[in-house]
Structure formats: structure tokens, C-alpha cells
Amino acid sequence: MVETTKPLILACCLHQDGHFGPIATISKGLIECGYEVTIYTGSTCREKTEAIGASFLPFPGKADWTERSLFMAIPQEKHKDFFQPPGPGFNATVWEHVQVGMIPDQHAGIQKFLQEANEKNREVIILHECTFWGALPSLMGSGMRPLGVISVGIQPLALSSPEVPPFGSGLKYDPTPKSHERNAAAIKELYQGAYSVPDEKFQRVVESLGGTTSRYHVLDAQVQLPDRYLQLCVPGLEYPRSEFPKGFQFAGSLPKGRHRLTSSTKVEYPEWWGEVTKSKKPVVVVCGGTTINIPYQNLIVPTMQGLANEDVIVVVLLGCSGAKLPSEVSIPDNCRVVDYFPYDELFPHADVFVNHGGYGGLQHAMNHGLPVVTATGITDKPENAARAEWAGVGVSLGTNKPSPEKLQEAVKKVLSNETYRLKAKEIEEEMTKFDAIQIVVKNVEELSSQE
Numbered sequence: 001m002v003e004t005t006k007p008l009i010l011a012c013c014l015h016q017d018g019h020f021g022p023i024a025t026i027s028k029g030l031i032e033c034g035y036e037v038t039i040y041t042g043s044t045c046r047e048k049t050e051a052i053g054a055s056f057l058p059f060p061g062k063a064d065w066t067e068r069s070l071f072m073a074i075p076q077e078k079h080k081d082f083f084q085p086p087g088p089g090f091n092a093t094v095w096e097h098v099q100v101g102m103i104p105d106q107h108a109g110i111q112k113f114l115q116e117a118n119e120k121n122r123e124v125i126i127l128h129e130c131t132f133w134g135a136l137p138s139l140m141g142s143g144m145r146p147l148g149v150i151s152v153g154i155q156p157l158a159l160s161s162p163e164v165p166p167f168g169s170g171l172k173y174d175p176t177p178k179s180h181e182r183n184a185a186a187i188k189e190l191y192q193g194a195y196s197v198p199d200e201k202f203q204r205v206v207e208s209l210g211g212t213t214s215r216y217h218v219l220d221a222q223v224q225l226p227d228r229y230l231q232l233c234v235p236g237l238e239y240p241r242s243e244f245p246k247g248f249q250f251a252g253s254l255p256k257g258r259h260r261l262t263s264s265t266k267v268e269y270p271e272w273w274g275e276v277t278k279s280k281k282p283v284v285v286v287c288g289g290t291t292i293n294i295p296y297q298n299l300i301v302p303t304m305q306g307l308a309n310e311d312v313i314v315v316v317l318l319g320c321s322g323a324k325l326p327s328e329v330s331i332p333d334n335c336r337v338v339d340y341f342p343y344d345e346l347f348p349h350a351d352v353f354v355n356h357g358g359y360g361g362l363q364h365a366m367n368h369g370l371p372v373v374t375a376t377g378i379t380d381k382p383e384n385a386a387r388a389e390w391a392g393v394g395v396s397l398g399t400n401k402p403s404p405e406k407l408q409e410a411v412k413k414v415l416s417n418e419t420y421r422l423k424a425k426e427i428e429e430e431m432t433k434f435d436a437i438q439i440v441v442k443n444v445e446e447l448s449s450q451e
Contacts, residue, residue, distance in 0.1 A: 007147055007448050008117055009035050010110065011054070012128035012135060014098075015042025015064075018360045019129050022154050022232060025254050026127065028052045029437035030444065040109060057113065061105035063134070065098075073097065088194040090378060091168045095198035099133045100218070103205050106134025107142065114144040123147040125447055127440070129154045130222055130229075133202070139225045142211030148447030150440065151222065152251075153231035155359050155380040156387060157238055159223040160187045164239040167219060167383060173239045173390050191217050223248070228443045232359075234430045237366065237391055249443075252434020253363040257344050267345055272336045276349050279313050282415050285346060286354040287317035287361065289377065294356060298401050299375050301329055303354050306404030307411060308332035315350070317341055344368075351421075352414045354407065356400070357381030362388060369428035371420035373410045375400050392423035 009030055013023040020041060027037045031053050038055040039045070042064050049056040058064055062073060074097045110126070117124045124146040128135050130153050138145050158167040162180040165171035166187045174182075191199070195217070202218040214221045223229050223245055230251040231238065238250070276283055286303040288294045300316055307314050316337040318325070323339045331337060343361070347353070347368040355361045356377035362384050365372050372394035374385035385396035395410045402410075414420045 006035050007123040007125045007444075009037040009444070010040055010057075010113055010124055010126050010146070011037055012040045012106070012110070012126060012132045014129070014132055015045050015059075018358055019131060019154065020045050020048065021360060022152060022254060023127070023129055024048060024052055024054075026152065026437060026440050027054050030127075030441065033441050035444070038113070040106075040113070057109065059102075059106060060109050063102040063105035063109070065102070070098065073101070087170070088168050088190055092194040092197050094379060095195075095218070096201055099131060100198050100202045100205060103134050103137065103202070104209065106132070107137045107209055110134060110138060111143040114138075114146060118144065123448070125150065125444055127152065127444075130158075131155065133218070133222060136202075136218075136221060136225055137206050137209045137211045140206050140211035140214060142206060142209040148228070148444075148450070149226040150228045150230060150443055150447070151226040152440070153223075153229060153233065156233075156383040157223070157231060158219045159245070160191070160217070160220055161241055161243070162187070163241050166190050167380075170382065172386065175240070195219065227447055230436075230440060230443065232363065232436060234366075234427065234434060236427050236430045237362070237387055237393075239387065239390070249439065250434065251436045251439040253367050253431050254436050256367050267342060269345075270336065270338050270341070275336065276313060276315060276346070279349070282312045282351040283315060283349055284312050284352050284354060284411055285315045285317065285350045287319050287356075289319055289356040289358055289361075294377065296325060296329065299354065299356055299407075300325075302402060302404040303407050303411075304332055304335050306406075306408035308334065310334070310408070310412070312411075312415075315346060317346075352411055354411065357384040357388075359384055366393065366424060366427040367431055369421065369425035371414050371424045373397065373407070373414055375402055391427065392419065393427060394420060394424075 011023050011027045013019045027039055030037050038057050039049040040057040043058040046056045078093050114124055125148045126135050126146045127150045130151050135149055139149060160166055162184040165173060165183055169186045171186060199218045203213040216224050228247040230249050232251055234252050235250055286300055288296060288300045304314060314335040316335055318339045321340045343364040347370050350370055352373060353365045353370050354373045357374045359380060372388050374388055374394055375397045376382040376385045377400045388394040389396040395414055397406060397410060
């Protein structure tokens with residue numbers, strides 16, 4: 001039952017699956033605890049939002065983008081960044097035009113919601129995933145400020161520190177003090193170079209909305225400014241630091257079987273499902289990702305080719321309902337292809353997960369003690385691959401377009417070395433010590449009771 005004495009929850013997220021999914025799962029948990037939740041996101045998520053019992057608020061204006069409209073909104077001279085190998089230039093372009101570029105419209109919707117809640121004498125707590133930056137101006141003096149703001153980390157912690165390599169630098173983590181000077185120099189180079197562009201635009205946008213500029217670079221502001229920053233991860237999957245911001249907490253991974261929390265649709269098992277559940281051969285799962293349209297030739301096709309003559313079963317997840325491999329793609333006899341299927345149903349039967357490095361996929365795999373082979377895709381993907389390799393739970397391929405031979409070698413390495421499985425099981429055990437939903441609820445309650 002909804003309790004009107006509780007604050008309203010405005011849950012904000014970008015509208016790709018990897019961004020909406022965690023917020024939907026958390027929102028469902030809050031609803032079950034008696035909170036009224038409104039999910040503020042793109043119009044494509046209306047049906048999924050209403051299915052969990054949340055109210056839906058669509059992004060206004062250009063914040064409600066499609067991949068095509070977003071690409072067309074980016075200046076032509078920046079298009080080249082989308083066709084370069086992943087790196088700082090690509091990251092800076094995405095941050096400038098996706099995160100920062102959408103702030104004015106996102107902020108307008110938030111302010112309208114806060115005003116309407118105020119007229120009803122209701123307090124509001126904003127819960128947002130960390131790549132949604134539309135809540136930041138409200139923390140910088142622009143318009144009404146909510147009762148509290150909780151950011152949820154759905155990517156590796158991007159907060160700069162001399163103790164860790166800067167986000168997107170490609171540098172390997174080095175635990176020794178001698179690396180601090182190297183890291184500090186890399187931070188300076190990036191923050192004064194490629195990463196200065198999105199930050200300067202961010203500060204200008206905030207000023208234009210009536211706020212004051214931040215002493216933090218936008219990558220640090222997204223962690224430092226919210227009242228709470230809850231990282232959806234365990235310490236064993238994040239580079240160690242001696243200091244974290246006051247409101248920072250590790251929240252652990254979202255629960256297994258989360259698809260059953262946010263969808264009433266019955267799982268349809270493919271006709272070959274029994275081959276997987278009863279297989280005495282190793283089962284290799286490969287997925288090219290769900291957030292953007294990654295060509296199957298980048299990872300899925302070379303994985304099938306590289307493992308075609310191996311004594312394994314390869315389960316190919318295309319990542320999107322209704323998706324099909326192009327007709328010209330040859331499917332080896334040991335491969336089984338499905339458009340979309342829940343990780344939590346498949347991973348208990350798998351032996352290795354080949355993926356493009358999405359944060360959600362890595363967390364899902366660790367929830368099942370499943371080692372990974374990771375391509376270094378775009379945005380946060382190289383950071384995830386690096387952390388998986390550092391934690392000993394998998395192999396980083398070091399490229400977003402690996403060859404069949406490189407994939408074959410990496411998969412065989414993981415399957416033949418029990419250490420990867422044991423390390424992944426250690427992370428799985430660490431995850432059992434956290435209850436992400438209850439940690440979010442506890443932080444909401446604490447912010448609700450503050451003077």
C-alpha cells in the first residue's frame with residue numbers, strides 16, 4: 001500500500017536497456033516498500049515502466065532521443081569520433097552531446113515535477129543512474145532542490161584519484177605508490193585535453209539554467225554532488241582507494257532473477273534448451289550487448305568461427321527480441337542462436353561468458369560465479385574489461401573487434417584454468433553479503449528523516 005507520508009520518488013535514467021533495467025529493478029523494490037515511484041525516461045520505456053506499477057514521465061524535447069536523432073544532432077565534424085577505436089575522443093563526444101547536451105530538457109522536466117509535488121505538499125527524492133546528469137543542476141542552485149538525491153553507479157567509478165588510472169585512459173591499475181605520479185599526469189592530460197570539452201559545456205549549461213559552476217570536473221561532480229552515491233558493485237570488482245566521498249557506498253549487485261521482478265512475461269525456453277541444461281560439454285555464452293546496435297561481425301561471428309571446431313556448445317544471444325543473424329552468416333553445428341533470453345536463466349548452466357564489457361553483464365556473470373572473456377567495446381566497456389582481468393575473473397581481449405583465433409585462445413585459456421572460476425566464485429560469495437535494494441531503501445529512509 002502506498003504511504004502518502006513518504007516522499008515521492010522520481011527515478012531518472014537514460015532509455016537504453018542497460019540504464020533503464022537497474023532503475024526499474026530498484027523502483028520495483030521501492031514500490032513494494034510503499035513508495036510512489038515515477039520513472040522519468042525516454043518514451044520507448046512507457047510500457048515497461050507501467051508494467052512494474054510505476055508512473056511514467058517521458059523526457060521532453062530532444063532528451064527523448066532516438067539513435068538516429070541523436071547522431072543527427074551531433075555536429076558533422078564530430079561524427080568521425082564514432083568510427084574511431086574506443087578512447088578519450090569518443091567518450092568526450094558522448095558526454096558532450098548525450099549527457100550534457102540533454103541536461104536543459106531533462107532539468108526542465110525535473111523542475112516541473114518538483115513544482116507540482118510542492119503544490120501538493122509532497123517532498124521528492126530523486127534517484128538516478130549515474131549517466132543521467134539532468135539532476136545535477138538542481139544541486140548547483142538551479143531551480144528547486146529536492147529533499148535528497150541518490151545516484152546509482154551503473155558503470156565503474158569514474159571519480160578521479162592519483163591512486164587509480166583515470167576513466168578511459170587505458171592504463172592498467174598499479175597498486176604501488178610509484179603509479180600515483182603517472183595517474184596524476186594522465187588525469188591532468190585528459191582533464192585539460194579531450195575531457196575539458198564536455199566539462200566546459202557542462203559548466204556553461206548550469207550557468208545558463210541559473211546555477212553556479214562547480215569546482216569539480218563533471219566526471220567528479222556526478223559522484224561528489226549527490227547526497228548519496230551507491231555503487232552497484234562489490235569492492236572486489238573495483239580498484240582499491242584510500243578515500244571515497246562522504247556519501248559513497250558499495251551497494252553490491254542487483255539480485256539474481258531480476259527479470260522476474262520487472263516482467264510478468266513467461267520465459268519461453270528454446271527447443272534446444274535441454275542440450276544446454278544436460279550438456280557434459282562446456283557451455284560458452286556470447287552476447288554482443290544490448291545498449292546500441294553493435295555489428296554482429298565484431299564479436300558474435302568471430303566467436304562462432306573461432307569455436308566452430310571445439311568440443312563446446314556455443315549459445316549466441318543477439319540481445320534484442322526479434323533480432324536475427326544476417327542470412328549470409330554461417331552458423332556452425334555447435335552453435336545455438338536465440339534473439340533474447342534472460343542471463344539469470346542461462347548463466348547457471350554456462351562455463352564462460354564472452355561479451356562486449358557491459359557493466360550489467362559483468363555483474364550478472366559474477367552473480368553466478370561465471371568467468372568472462374571481454375572485448376573492449378565503447379564508453380565504459382574497456383574499464384569493465386580491465387577490472388575483470390585485474391580481479392582475476394576473466395580475460396580482456398584488448399580490442400573491440402577480436403579475431404576468431406584470439407577468441408578461441410582466450411576461451412580455451414579460461415576453460416583450462418580453474419583459477420578464473422574460483423575467483424569468480426569468490427566475487428559471487430562477496431555479493432551475497434550485500435542487498436542492493438535494501439541499501440537503496442535504507443538511504444531513502446535516511447534522507448527522508450533528515451532535518
